[in-house]
Structure formats: structure tokens, C-alpha cells
Amino acid sequence: MKLNALRAGMVFTSAVFICLLAVGISHGSDAVADTGNCLLCHRYPSIGRYDEEGTKRVFYVNDKKFAASVHGKLACKNCHVGLDKIPHTDVKKVDCATKCHLKEPSTNQEFSHANMVEKFNASVHGRGSAENPKPFAEDLPTCKYCHDNRMYNPFQGMWGSSEALSNETLARCIGCHTKEDWAKNFYSHFTHRMRQRRTHAEVVKLCTSCHEDSEKMARHGVESIETFKDTFHWNLVRYGVKNAPDCISCHVPLGYSTHDIRPREDPVSPLHIFNRIKTCSNQGGMQVCHPGATAQFAGGRVHAYGTKAQMLVGNRISDYQGVETARLLKRAEADISPEDLFHFTVLKIIKIVYKILIGGTILFMGFHQWLDFLAAKRKQKQLKG
Amino acid sequence: MGNNELVLDGGSLPVTDTATGKRYFVRLNRAERLQHMIFAACFIVLVITGFMLKVPDRVVLYFGQFGETVFSYRSLLHRTAGVVMILVCVYHVYYLIFKAAGRRWLIDMLPRPKDLWDMRDNFLYFIHVKKEPPEFDRFCYKHKIEYGALIAGTTIVSVTGLILWSQSEWSKFVVDIATLVHGMEAILACLAIMIWHFYEVLFKPHKSPLDDTWLTGVIDEEEMKEEYALHQKES
Numbered sequence: 380m381k382l383n384a385l386r387a388g389m390v391f392t393s394a395v396f397i398c399l400l401a402v403g404i405s406h407g408s409d410a411v412a413d414t415g416n417c418l419l420c421h422r423y424p425s426i427g428r429y430d431e432e433g434t435k436r437v438f439y440v441n442d443k444k445f446a447a448s449v450h451g452k453l454a455c456k457n458c459h460v461g462l463d464k465i466p467h468t469d470v471k472k473v474d475c476a477t478k479c480h481l482k483e484p485s486t487n488q489e490f491s492h493a494n495m496v497e498k499f500n501a502s503v504h505g506r507g508s509a510e511n512p513k514p515f516a517e518d519l520p521t522c523k524y525c526h527d528n529r530m531y532n533p534f535q536g537m538w539g540s541s542e543a544l545s546n547e548t549l550a551r552c553i554g555c556h557t558k559e560d561w562a563k564n565f566y567s568h569f570t571h572r573m574r575q576r577r578t579h580a581e582v583v584k585l586c587t588s589c590h591e592d593s594e595k596m597a598r599h600g601v602e603s604i605e606t607f608k609d610t611f612h613w614n615l616v617r618y619g620v621k622n623a624p625d626c627i628s629c630h631v632p633l634g635y636s637t638h639d640i641r642p643r644e645d646p647v648s649p650l651h652i653f654n655r656i657k658t659c660s661n662q663g664g665m666q667v668c669h670p671g672a673t674a675q676f677a678g679g680r681v682h683a684y685g686t687k688a689q690m691l692v693g694n695r696i697s698d699y700q701g702v703e704t705a706r707l708l709k710r711a712e713a714d715i716s717p718e719d720l721f722h723f724t725v726l727k728i729i730k731i732v733y734k735i736l737i738g739g740t741i742l743f744m745g746f747h748q749w750l751d752f753l754a755a756k757r758k759q760k761q762l763k764g
Numbered sequence: 765m766g767n768n769e770l771v772l773d774g775g776s777l778p779v780t781d782t783a784t785g786k787r788y789f790v791r792l793n794r795a796e797r798l799q800h801m802i803f804a805a806c807f808i809v810l811v812i813t814g815f816m817l818k819v820p821d822r823v824v825l826y827f828g829q830f831g832e833t834v835f836s837y838r839s840l841l842h843r844t845a846g847v848v849m850i851l852v853c854v855y856h857v858y859y860l861i862f863k864a865a866g867r868r869w870l871i872d873m874l875p876r877p878k879d880l881w882d883m884r885d886n887f888l889y890f891i892h893v894k895k896e897p898p899e900f901d902r903f904c905y906k907h908k909i910e911y912g913a914l915i916a917g918t919t920i921v922s923v924t925g926l927i928l929w930s931q932s933e934w935s936k937f938v939v940d941i942a943t944l945v946h947g948m949e950a951i952l953a954c955l956a957i958m959i960w961h962f963y964e965v966l967f968k969p970h971k972s973p974l975d976d977t978w979l980t981g982v983i984d985e986e987e988m989k990e991e992y993a994l995h996q997k998e999s
Contacts, residue, residue: 611943614817617824619831671932679936722937726944733948741955748963750890754897755969 415462417455418442448528449571452564453479475522496522499638515598518589525585525637529576531567545570579616579625583607586626593686600710606682622666629681632657633664644713652678680719687711688723778985788982789996793865797981799852804978806849807957810921813842814950843929850922872902875912879905899993910960917953921946 418440420426427437445451456462457479461470476493483490499505504520507513549566556562577585586604590596593603607613607626615623631637632649643650649658655677661668669676690704690711715723778787792800816838827834859866883905885898903911927934927942934942965975977983988996 611817615835617821617831618827618835619829620835621832669932673932675935676932676939677936679939681936722940725937726940729941729944730948733945733952737948737952737955740952741959744956744959747887748959750887752963752967752969754890759969 413442414454415456417462444530445528447530449531449568450528451531453481457481473523492522495636495638498636502638502640503642504640515595518595518598520589529571531564531571578619579621579623579628580619582625582627583613583616597686597704597707600706602682602685602687602707606685609683610681612681624666624668628661628666628668629658632661680722684715684719684723684726687715688720691715691720692724692727778988779982787985789985789988789992790981791977791983792981794981795859795863795865796869797978799856799859800978803849803852806845806852807953809841809845810849811950811954813838813845814947818947846922846925849918853918853922873908873911875908879908899997900991900995902992902995904992906960906964910956913953913956917949917956920949921953924949 421440424439458473476496478489478491481490506516552562590604596603612624635649641648659669659672659677778789780787860870882898888894889897924942924946931939
């Protein structure tokens with residue numbers, strides 16, 4: 380009897396739940412078209428769980444914020460595939476190469492980031508192909524590592540820095556494009572590209588979040604970012620100079636894609652020796668860098684010499700494990716030319732000479748003045764006595 | 765004291781204060797004091813604006829949204845002070861060649877074997893082996909070491925500074941050397957000034973809290989006798 384009552388209760392609850400889903404209760408907000416009725420559950424800030432690794436996962440969606448984001452016009456199911464079952468036991472990880480059923484206006488084809496994903500996979504940050512996967516792939520970034528779902532904010536540009544600018548411009552658009560939502564989205568999408576998404580310091584912070592980990596970098600034959608923080612470029616960045624060169628200023632200058640960063644020996648890399656003058660002079664770009672850069676100037680090394688050069692002259696090998704040492708050494712031999720090594724040695728000698736000079740001079744001066752002080756005090760005493 | 769002595773050439777003849785009858789000796793004439801003042805001001809500006817590139821990130825964070833403005837003034841001030849300092853040096857060379865007081869300065873500043881013996885004797889005096897310090901002429905070995913270091917240091921920082929200013933014209937290797945040398949020389953110069961010069965003019969027991977010769981240009985007879993006995997005997 381009790382069992383039947385329990386069953387009846389469960390059936391009733393399920394029926395109500397399904398009805399609610401079927402009817403598609405409106406959340407009461409027109410901020411986002413919730414066609415899948417996902418907000419029925421995901422509007423609650425406390426929704427979430429702890430995954431197998433003990434990490435807290437929050438599944439709350441702020442619909443207003445989402446609607447104002449770059450993906451605000453998409454339905455949840457466009458990106459989150461496999462949500463049909465509740466609870467979502469068969470949900471798949473978001474694949475940014477998925478076609479999201481929006482029409483890309485220039486081609487009238489279904490939109491997808493597949494071309495970017497393809498470029499990315501072939502880049503230094505990509506995980507390689509199925510046949511030729513990169514080692515330590517778990518270290519490499521995914522799309523979401525750099526891209527969060529950014530909000531469309533009022534445009535702040537060279538003509539002003541207030542929300543009023545957006546309001547006035549948008550008002551002119553709406554004069555002809557009467558569907559306000561569409562006009563606002565189009566305007567936001569367009570102006571979003573006109574401003575720098577991150578400050579220079581934020582770009583460096585993002586890149587350093589991986590590139591500062593010297594062990595992780597060594598596994599991939601790369602040096603730690605400390606070699607950048609030893610440059611004048613970094614000084615401009617940390618003081619917040621708008622014209623400052625951050626990582627992407629040189630690694631992804633005008634005409635290149637952040638998704639397609641290649642090793643510098645690749646002829647399509649902006650750091651390839653043949654492309655250096657163009658990169659340093661940044662002709663046509665917003666930043667004014669070294670417009671008069673010569674081949675001699677641009678051909679030089681920008682980052683300070685770091686671990687690789689140190690390894691080649693026999694230092695710092697003990698800092699790393701076997702795998703890291705082997706990979707770093709292999710890359711060091713390819714990256715540091717004999718000429719570079721000569722430069723590094725000369726700079727090192729100058730540094731040592733100056734250290735000895737400074738140490739010697741200061742020791743001599745300090746010793747002399749200390750004795751002088753004692754003698755002067757002694758004389759003062761004698762005169763008083 | 766009248767104004768005549770202000771343009772005297774740092775010779776050993778005393779000038780007399782008409783009001784008190786006290787005798788003074790000119791150590792630095794007006795031109796020399798002016799050179800020193802401008803050079804010192806430039807040095808201070810260069811040190812502050814230069815080492816702003818070396819301070820830790822947390823210090824830079826204090827500037828907040830004004831960081832860019834601070835940085836642009838830093839760059840402007842550093843270059844301006846550098847140019848003024850070079851101009852003072854150029855004038856000083858002119859002064860040494862074409863002015864009587866300058867020529868005398870140069871001759872008095874030239875190193876001599878006596879400087880080495882003076883340094884040895886002074887160390888012996890420091891360690892109680894000798895009862896009295898050596899008698900110094902107008903410029904003793906301490907001045908000559910400092911003046912020599914100043915010539916070498918200023919030449920090095922000026923040349924490397926100009927290379928950095930025109931960096932696009934040079935190879936990156938030259939720029940790297942210039943950057944390294946400019947910074948290391950600046951550290952050396954600062955420490956030397958603090959330990960050698962500041963001790964002599966600020967911290968030395970009978971000079972503390974400040975030797976005002978850089979302002980007045982003169983020292984009294986007692987100090988002259990004490991520190992430059994040989995020079996005084998020439999009078």
C-alpha cells in the first residue's frame with residue numbers, strides 16, 4: 380500500500396515536472412529566448428555539483444548577462460549537445476567547431492568556429508592531429524582557457540568614453556533598422572571588434588598564467604616568460620602605457636591570428652627573420668612601435684637570454700627533470716645560434732666584470748670611509764681632550 | 765665678504781671678509797658651483813627616473829591609472845636631464861681648455877705619484893702607524909679618484925644613453941650591451957656617490973650635517989689648514 384502511494388507520488392511529481400517543461404513556463408524575462416526552457420532549473424544560483432575530482436561546478440545562468448554576451452543570441456542547445464536527458468548524463472563537452480545554426484551573413488552558411496579551431500590545432504598551442512598528437516597535451520590550452528563568454532559593453536573609443544556615445548550612435552542606426560534588438564546586437568558585435576578586449580597587462584597575465592610555469596614550459600621546449608619581464612617592453616606594459624607592446628603585439632601583429640601562432644622558424648610566423656622588419660615597424664597598425672626598424676635591429680633577440688642559453692653554456696640543467704632537460708636542450712640547440720651564444724657570452728662577461736667592479740669599488744670605498752670615519756672621530760676626541 | 769672671491773679661480777690666496785676680518789679660501793668659483801649644481805640636479809633626476817624601470821611591480825601599481833602619464837614624464841625628464849648633463853660636461857671641457865680657472869683646475873686635478881704615496885700614508889694614519897695624515901694639495905687622491913670616476917662614468921652613460929635613444933639605428937646586440945652597461949654603470953655611480961661623495965660632504969664628523977662649500981664656494985682658514993695644508997703653504 381505504502382509502495383503504491385510512493386509510486387503515485389513520484390508519478391504525480393514527474394507529471395507536473397514534465398508538464399512544466401512541455402508548457403514551457405516563461406522565466407518572466409525576455410532577455411534571452413529560452414527555447415529549451417533551460418532556465419527552469421538553471422536560473423537558480425545554487426544549482427551545481429561537485430565533480431569526481433572534487434571541483435565545484437556551478438551551472439547557474441544569469442539570463443540577462445548571457446543575453447548581453449557575445450553568444451547571447453544562441454540557444455543553449457546550439458553549443459551544449461546531448462542535453463535531452465534529465466539529469467544530463469550524456470552531455471558532451473562544448474566543441475567550438477560545432478555548427479550553431481546561425482547564418483553567417485557573408486556566406487549565408489551555417490556559422491561555426493571550425494576554421495579557427497582548425498588553425499588553432501595546427502598552431503603551437505594546438506594538440507596536434509589524431510595521427511600525430513603532441514606530447515603533454517594536457518598542458519595545452521583549450522578555447523575556453525582564453526575565451527570566456529564576454530559581455531558586449533558600451534563602446535569606448537577615441538571619440539568618447541561614456542555610454543552616451545553608444546546610445547547616440549545606436550539611435551541613428553535604429554532610425555533605419557527599426558528592429559531595435561537586431562540593431563543593438565549588430566552594433567555591439569561590430570564595436571566589440573573595434574576595441575582591445577584585454578589591456579596589455581591582462582594579455583601578459585593571460586599568457587604568463589601558463590608561460591611563467593618554467594617546468595611546464597620546459598616539457599615543451601620553451602623558456603619561461605621571465606625573459607620578457609627583463610625587457611623595456613614589459614616596463615611599458617606594467618606602467619599601463621597604451622602604446623605598450625604586449626605578447627600579441629609581436630607574436631600576433633596586424634594580419635596574423637592569435638589562433639595561428641607558429642614557431643618562429645615557420646616562414647608564416649611574424650617572428651620569422653624575413654618578417655621581422657614588418658613586425659617591429661608595425662606599418663599600418665594602431666601601435667607605433669619602431670617605424671624605422673632596420674634589418675640589423677629587427678634581426679636581434681627581443682626577450683632576454685634565458686634558460687636555453689644558460690643550458691648551452693652548461694648551467695641550470697639541474698633545475699629540470701630528465702624529460703624537460705632533453706626537450707629544452709633539443710630546442711635550445713635549434714633556437715640559439717652560435718652568434719646568439721656569442722652575444723649571450725659577451726653580455727654575461729660584461730655583467731660579471733661590472734659585478735666585480737661594483738663589488739670591488741664599493742668594498743674599497745666603504746672600507747676607506749669607515750677607516751676615515753674612525754680616524755676623524757679619534758681626532759675629534761683628541762681635540763676635545 | 766664681498767663678491768670678488770666668487771669669481772676667483774680656486775687659488776691658494778685667501779679672501780678676507782670685510783665685516784668680520786675672517787679669511788676664507790675659494791674652493792669652487794661661481795662657474796664651478798653652477799656646473800656642480802646643474803650636474804647634481806640632473807644626476808638626481810636621472811637616478812629617480814632611471815631606476816623607475818627597475819622598481820618591483822608592486823611599486824608601479826601605486827601609480828594606478830596615472831601610470832602612463834607618470835611613464836611619459838619619466839621618459840621626458842630622463843632624456844632632458846641626460847641632455848642637460850651632457851651639455852654641462854661639454855661646457856666643462858670648454859671651461860678646462862679656454863678658461864684660466866679651468867686650466868688651473870685641470871693641472872691641479874692631474875694624477876701624480878704623490879697621490880699614491882698620500883693614499884698609502886693616509887691608510888697608515890688610519891691604522892695608527894702614522895701619527896698625522898699626509899698634507900694634501902688643492903685636490904687630494906680622494907678628489908682625483910672621484911673626478912676620474914665621474915669622467916669615465918658620465919662618458920659611458922652618455923654614450924650608451926644616446927645609443928638607447930637611437931636604438932633603431934643599431935643592431936639589437938649593441939642595444940643589449942648599451943642597456944646592460946647603462947644600468948650597471950648607473951648602479952656603480954649611485955653607490956659611489958652615496959658612499960664616497962655623500963660621506964665626504966654629509967656624514968664626515970666635522971662636515972655633518974652638510975658641507976656648504978657647494979653653495980658658498982669657500983672654506984675657512986682652519987679647514988684649509990686642516991685639509992689642504994700643502995695648498996695653503998703655497999700662498
